[in-house]
Amino acid sequence: MIAVEGGKMLVALFGLSLVVFALVPSLGFMELAKMVAGSLGLTILFVVLYPQVRGVRKGDTVQVLEGPLAGLFGIMGTAADDCRMEGELRVRFARGREAVGVLKSYEGLFSPARVKLMYEKGEVISND
Numbered sequence: 621m622i623a624v625e626g627g628k629m630l631v632a633l634f635g636l637s638l639v640v641f642a643l644v645p646s647l648g649f650m651e652l653a654k655m656v657a658g659s660l661g662l663t664i665l666f667v668v669l670y671p672q673v674r675g676v677r678k679g680d681t682v683q684v685l686e687g688p689l690a691g692l693f694g695i696m697g698t699a700a701d702d703c704r705m706e707g708e709l710r711v712r713f714a715r716g717r718e719a720v721g722v723l724k725s726y727e728g729l730f731s732p733a734r735v736k737l738m739y740e741k742g743e744v745i746s747n748d
Contacts, residue, residue: 623729626667633659671726671733676703681732682711684721696732709735 637655641647676682676699685694700710703723711719721735 621727621730621732622667622671625670626663626729629666630659630663633662667729671728675705676709676723676726676733678702680727682709682723682735683732684711684719684735684737685724694734697735699733708738711735711737 634656637652637659640655641652678699678701680699682697682699683694684697695713697711697713697719700712700718703709705723705726707723709721709723711721713719719737720739721737723733724736725734727733
């Protein structure tokens with residue numbers, strides 16, 4: 621999930637640091653270490669802040685953890701709308717099924733956004 625994007629960013633920033641180090645003859649190893657530390661710091665900030673800034677967008681994978689559809693580990697669906705925390709979100713499942721739920725958490729390091737189902741095709745699943 622966001623770990624893959626963070627890894628790509630870290631590699632890109634680390635590569636940029638090495639290119640700058642190679643092209644500027646006056647830089648020493650201490651400056652290289654500072655650039656690498658800055659790259660790591662920016663990557664950590666990206667991983668922590670990006671899901672809150674972005675929210676959930678149409679087409680994102682979401683995980684349903686509650687309700688009769690959930691089973692043991694939850695089921696995966698696709699967000700049909702853009703959404704923010706505690707907002708109502710339509711979720712599409714395989715075979716064309718749809719449900720409406722409330723967004724409970726954004727994308728994690730290794731997990732998709734989580735949704736608590738409210739109802740599916742007119743059936744009430746949860747009132748809270």
